[in-house]
Amino acid sequence: MPERIAVFGTGYLGATHAAGMAELGHEVIGVDIDSAKIDLLRRGEVPFYEPGLGDVLRRHVDSGRLRFTTDAREAAEFADVFFIGVGTPQKEGEYAADMRYVDDVIETVGPLLTRPAVILGKSTVPVGTAARLAERLREIAPVGADAQLGWNPEFLREGFAVEDTLRPDRLVIGVDPENPGRIEEVARSVYAAMLERNTPFIVTDLATSELVKVSANAFLATKISFINAIAEVCEASGADVTALADAIGYDERIGRKFLGAGLGFGGGCLPKDIRAFMARAGELGVDQALTFLREVDNVNMRRRKHVVELATRVVGGSLSGIHVAVLGAAFKPQSDDVRDSPALDVAGSLHLRGADVRVYDPEAMRNAAAVWPTLTFAQSIEEACAGADLVLVATEWAQFRSIDPAALAATVGQPRIIDGRNCLVAQDWIDAGWEYYGMGRHSG
Numbered sequence: 001m002p003e004r005i006a007v008f009g010t011g012y013l014g015a016t017h018a019a020g021m022a023e024l025g026h027e028v029i030g031v032d033i034d035s036a037k038i039d040l041l042r043r044g045e046v047p048f049y050e051p052g053l054g055d056v057l058r059r060h061v062d063s064g065r066l067r068f069t070t071d072a073r074e075a076a077e078f079a080d081v082f083f084i085g086v087g088t089p090q091k092e093g094e095y096a097a098d099m100r101y102v103d104d105v106i107e108t109v110g111p112l113l114t115r116p117a118v119i120l121g122k123s124t125v126p127v128g129t130a131a132r133l134a135e136r137l138r139e140i141a142p143v144g145a146d147a148q149l150g151w152n153p154e155f156l157r158e159g160f161a162v163e164d165t166l167r168p169d170r171l172v173i174g175v176d177p178e179n180p181g182r183i184e185e186v187a188r189s190v191y192a193a194m195l196e197r198n199t200p201f202i203v204t205d206l207a208t209s210e211l212v213k214v215s216a217n218a219f220l221a222t223k224i225s226f227i228n229a230i231a232e233v234c235e236a237s238g239a240d241v242t243a244l245a246d247a248i249g250y251d252e253r254i255g256r257k258f259l260g261a262g263l264g265f266g267g268g269c270l271p272k273d274i275r276a277f278m279a280r281a282g283e284l285g286v287d288q289a290l291t292f293l294r295e296v297d298n299v300n301m302r303r304r305k306h307v308v309e310l311a312t313r314v315v316g317g318s319l320s321g322i323h324v325a326v327l328g329a330a331f332k333p334q335s336d337d338v339r340d341s342p343a344l345d346v347a348g349s350l351h352l353r354g355a356d357v358r359v360y361d362p363e364a365m366r367n368a369a370a371v372w373p374t375l376t377f378a379q380s381i382e383e384a385c386a387g388a389d390l391v392l393v394a395t396e397w398a399q400f401r402s403i404d405p406a407a408l409a410a411t412v413g414q415p416r417i418i419d420g421r422n423c424l425v426a427q428d429w430i431d432a433g434w435e436y437y438g439m440g441r442h443s444g
């Protein structure tokens with residue numbers, strides 16, 4: 001049966017979730033305090049780059065099954081099921097997550113709930129948040145204990161957000177075992193189409209559901225930093241981390257995914273989630289349990305420094321006046337997100353060391369220019385590389401992987417390339433006369 005759903009927050013998570021719920025057949029209203037964003041969404045336009053989302057969004061905005069508003073009251077009158085999909089960014093100057101947007105949703109919606117409602121939190125939050133919010137909701141909702149809160153963490157990846165929303169590899173629902181209410185029943189109804197496909201459905205307590213999400217991200221971050229730590233050893237010993245990752249990846253217990261050595265992880269999730277996790281462990285008196293995540297963070301940040309030092313070395317010791325073409329600004333391909341982007345961070349560091357940096361990214365230039373207005377942005381690979389002393393591939397977009405090394409050699413000043421994502425076929429570049437430097441490989 002279609003449910004009437006309100007989704008609070010229309011960023012990567014909320015907008016995709018709202019469109020995904022409409023695609024599943026529900027009646028949906030998306031809510032945000034940012035009226036500019038809501039205006040775009042109302043016209044069926046996605047305020048960020050996310051492949052496939054525009055089609056789903058437009059289809060359901062046109063059919064009337066998906067609406068957007070800045071008015072929480074309108075949403076509260078309409079919906080029986082509420083999702084929280086607002087951000088939990090890192091607090092300024094601290095490791096902990098800033099919970100103000102999540103808290104604001106509860107403080108706004110709670111007093112408007114005059115009939116039974118189920119609220120499912122999707123945002124990534126410190127363990128203990130859901131229990132606190134459930135209690136607060138009971139206090140402030142006119143309907144009292146019939147305003148029930150559960151947690152339903154989201155695992156979507158940018159670039160695959162629609163696919164991950166519509167075909168998740170698991171669904172996790174956290175409920176208070178003392179007071180389960182209708183949460184599981186409502187979640188089963190919302191996700192009925194997925195349950196029919198036998199998607200694993202894990203019902204657990206609130207704390208476990210919150211921890212599932214941060215543990216998954218901490219594990220992924222650890223896997224990436226593991227291979228980047230090994231890359232450091234490879235660099236020092238003349239070994240090749242790519243061949244090594246292939247070889248260990250055949251062991252099913254290890255697996256090849258997320259063993260891509262390079263510039264390391266960035267984005268709006270992994271970096272801030274491991275930091276918030278450490279902060280929360282400290283509050284719980286178990287900071288030692290997560291001390292290793294500090295090292296995971298350190299290894300990750302060292303990659304950026306390593307690439308800047310490598311660049312300095314290969315151009316002869318000083319970056320001053322050196323023209324460096326940086327290909328990529330987004331934190332990963334298929335995204336225009338530059339939050340904590342290793343690519344943009346390195347471009348900025350090269351610029352601060354006196355290099356003449358020209359950045360090109362297929363989608364992220366507007367966002368990159370907002371963060372680093374003093375960098376030079378080129379309109380194409382060729383424009384960025386014309387006359388360059390060094391080319392750095394910092395994000396593995398398909399169009400960079402398919403560059404013809406011979407053609408680009410004719411454009412640059414010096415055929416030197418740093419493959420910051422180990423995404424190029426090294427031999428092709430060497431054969432075309434390039435000095436090639438990979439990450440954790442002989443030449444790097």
Ligand code: UDX
Pocket residue numbers: 154155156157158159217220224257258259260261262263264265266267268269270331332
């Ligand atoms: C991540 C999680 O994957 C997702 O489940 C969660 O919901 C949100 O956080 P996302 O931030 O979209 O998703 O990016 P992801 O694909 O996980 O990549 C994160 C970063 O790791 C990127 O900067 C990527 O370039 C880097 N990475 C990934 C590597 O450096 N090496 C790899 O092998 C894989």
